[in-house]
Amino acid sequence: xxxxxxxxxxxxxxxxxxxxxxxxxxxxxxxxxxxxxxxxxxxxxxxxxxxxxxxxxxxxxxxxxxxxxxxxxxxxxxxxxxxxxxxxxxxxxxxxxxxxxxxxxxxxxxxxxxxxxxxxxxxxxxxxxxxxxxxxxxxxxxxxxxxxxxxxxxxxxxxxxxxxxxxxxxxxxxxxxxxxxxxxxxxxxxxxxxxxxxxxxxxxxxxxxxxxxxxxxxxxxxxxxxxxxxxxxxxxxxxxxxxxxxxxxxxxxxxxxxxxxxxxxxxxxxxxxxxxxxxxxxxxxxxxxxxxxxxxxxxxxxxxxxxxxxxxxxxxxxxxxxxxxxxxxxxxxxxxx
Numbered sequence: 001x002x003x004x005x006x007x008x009x010x011x012x013x014x015x016x017x018x019x020x021x022x023x024x025x026x027x028x029x030x031x032x033x034x035x036x037x038x039x040x041x042x043x044x045x046x047x048x049x050x051x052x053x054x055x056x057x058x059x060x061x062x063x064x065x066x067x068x069x070x071x072x073x074x075x076x077x078x079x080x081x082x083x084x085x086x087x088x089x090x091x092x093x094x095x096x097x098x099x100x101x102x103x104x105x106x107x108x109x110x111x112x113x114x115x116x117x118x119x120x121x122x123x124x125x126x127x128x129x130x131x132x133x134x135x136x137x138x139x140x141x142x143x144x145x146x147x148x149x150x151x152x153x154x155x156x157x158x159x160x161x162x163x164x165x166x167x168x169x170x171x172x173x174x175x176x177x178x179x180x181x182x183x184x185x186x187x188x189x190x191x192x193x194x195x196x197x198x199x200x201x202x203x204x205x206x207x208x209x210x211x212x213x214x215x216x217x218x219x220x221x222x223x224x225x226x227x228x229x230x231x232x233x234x235x236x237x238x239x240x241x242x243x244x245x246x247x248x249x250x251x252x253x254x255x256x257x258x259x260x261x262x263x264x265x266x267x268x269x270x271x272x273x274x275x276x277x278x279x280x281x282x283x284x285x286x287x288x289x290x291x292x293x294x295x296x297x298x299x300x301x302x303x304x305x306x307x308x309x310x311x312x313x314x315x316x317x318x319x320x321x322x323x324x325x326x327x328x329x330x331x332x333x334x335x336x337x
Contacts, residue, residue, distance in 0.1 A: 002046075003044035003045065003046040004046075005019050005020065005046075007044055007046070008037065008040045008041055008044060008046050009040075011040040011043065011044060012033075012036040012037045012039070012040040013036065014033060014036065014037065018033060018037070019037050022034050022037040022038070023037075059122055060119065060120055060121055060122055061095055061096050061097060061122065062096065062097050062099060062120065062121045062122060063091055063096050063097070063098055063099070063121060063122060063123045063124065063125060063308060064098075064099045064100075064101055064112075064115060064121050064123075064124045064125070065084060065087060065098055065099065065100050065101070065124075065125045065126075065127075066101050066103050066108055066111070066112075066124060066125070066126045066127060066130050067080060067100070067101075067102065067103070067126075067127035067129065067130060068102065068103070068104065068127065068129050068130055069100075069102040078280060078281070079278060079280075079297045080127075082297045082298045082301065083149065083297050083298070083300055083301040083304070084098070084100065084301060085298060085301060086297070086298040086299060086300060086301020086302040086303075086304070086305065087125060087301040087302070087304050087305045088301075088305075089301070089302060089305065090301070090302045090303075090304070090305025090306055090309070091305045091308075091309070094309055096122070096309075099121070103130055104130065105129070105130045105131065105132045105135075106132075108126070108130045108131070108132065108135050109132060109134045109135045109138055112124055112126075112135060112138060112139070112144065113138055113142075116142060116144050122145065122312050123144075123145040123146060123147075123308045123309075123311060123312045124144065124145070124146045124308075125146070125147050125148075125149065125304055125305075125308055126146060126147070126148050126149070127148075127149050127150065128148055128149060128150025128151070128152060128153075128160070128162075129150070131148055131152055131156075131158065133154065133156070136152075136156040136157055136158055139157065139158065140157040143315045143316070144315075145308065145311040145312045145315050146158070146159060146308070146311065147159055147160065147161065147304050147307050147308045147311060147319065148160040148161075149161065149162070149300070149304060150162050151320075153194060158320075159307070159311065159317070159318060159319040159320060160319070160320055161300070161303060161304060161307060161319065161320075161321055161322070161323050162322055162323070163295050163297070163300065163322065163323070163324055163326075164322040164325075164326070165195050165198035165199045165202070166198045166199070166201050166202040166205075167202060167322075167325070167326060168199055168202060168277055168293045168295065168326040169198065169199035169200060169201060169202020169203040169204075169205075169206075169247075169293075170202040170203070170205060170206050171202075171293050171326055171328060172199070172202070172203060172247050172275055172277070172293045173202070173203045173206035173207055173247070174206055175275070175291075175293075175328050175334075176245045176247070176273065176275060176334065177206070177210060177212075178337050179245075179273070179334055179335045179336065179337050180335060180337075181244050181245040181273055181334075181335070182212070182244060183212075183218070183241075183242075183243045183244050183245070184203070184207065184212070184214070184218070184243055184244075184245050184246075184247060185214075185218035185219070185220070185236055185243035185245070185246045185247065186200050186203055186204075186218070186219050186220070186246075186247045186249070187219075187220040187221075187222070187229060187232040187233065187236065187246060187247075187248055187249065187253055187257060188200055188220075188221060188224075188248075188249030188250075188253065189221065189222070189223070189224040189249055189250075189253075190221055190222065190223065191221070193224055193249070195249070195250075196224065196249035196250070199247075199249055199277060200219070200249070203247055215239075215241055217235075217236065217239045217241075218236070218243055220232035220233075220235055220236055222253075224249065224250055224252055224253060225252050225253070225256070226252050226253075226255045226256040226259075227256060228253065228256060229248060229252060229253035229254060229255060229256025229257045229260070230256035230257070230259055230260045231256070231260075232253070232256075232257070233246070233256065233257045233260035233261060234260050234264075237260070237264055237266075242272070243272070244272055244273065245272060245273035245274070245275065245334065246272060246273070246274050246275075247275050247276070248274065248275070248276040248277075249276075249277065250276060250277060250278060250280075251276055251277075251278060251280040251282040251283055251290075252282070253276070254274060254276035254282065254283075254286075254290055255282050255286065257274060258274060258286050258290075258333075261274070268288055268332075268333050269288070269332065269333055269334050269335050273291075273333060273334040273335060274290060274291075274333040274334070275290070275291045275292070275293070275333065275334055276290050276291075276292050276293075277292060277293045277294075277295070278292060278293075278294065278295060278297075279292050279294040279329060283329075283331070284331075286333075288331065288332030288333045289331040289332050289333065290331055290333045291328070291329065291330050291331045291332075291333050291334040292328075292329045292331070293326050293327070293328055293329075294326065294327055294328070294329045295324055295326050296324050296327075297324070299323075299324050300323055300324045303323045303324065307319055
């Protein structure tokens, strides 16, 4: 006959209420009592029914992560999976399951509403690419525990955390100036690419501080892919006044940039330095390997997991901040300081 919670309580010399609190991870129980209960559960081979336990405490132990995952997402956005890994790590340690939903902004509001109306999740982590004003109003009205990954680009009530891409841009420019480069160019994404725009803002703020003039043709904009990086570099090289270092907004642009420089017999870093952001595999397989301003997005996922755990305990907690400081990884595409 299978053991019951009463059997565990009897063997551990405590009450069934205390056994229940131990199983639910209550902080109010002494470590000695916790140890006795756990030994009794092991001795009796007692395995509580997870669904029944969660129902009793009105918890599902489930958190949803909402994002957009297009075709070849693992190649085009590997950082998304690093974030998810960190998030799952933080939640898994506390006994939570992470569900991932590929969803559009137009679908996200109804999905979140149905999840919390049915009480089938305790919290939701939302990538900024799928938020909307409608979702903001729903979360505010229903006080839904949530964290948005990325600062919203409109006034909202969302709790969010983000990477300081402006600071990353500042670090890139400061590093190259300290290496002795005097004329810098930036090739990045379109106006809709907020990450690229914030990085450029950081770069320009440092150059302005040091009175470094940036010719208009030293700023090139295009799609965030390899072909665009190649074309933007070719356009940059058409002008006689060349920079001595190029900052690329991401690895894909940098890949095209490096290929364009090689086709034009420009040596890296002897003739021109190249620096990019985020330590994607491209950074380490290109020759020379690329110097990067790196951001630990796995840690960002861990931070998001810890924050959503706090939000589920304290739904009124307001969270809006930048996390995970960037760092420079020096490689062969730039001169040493």
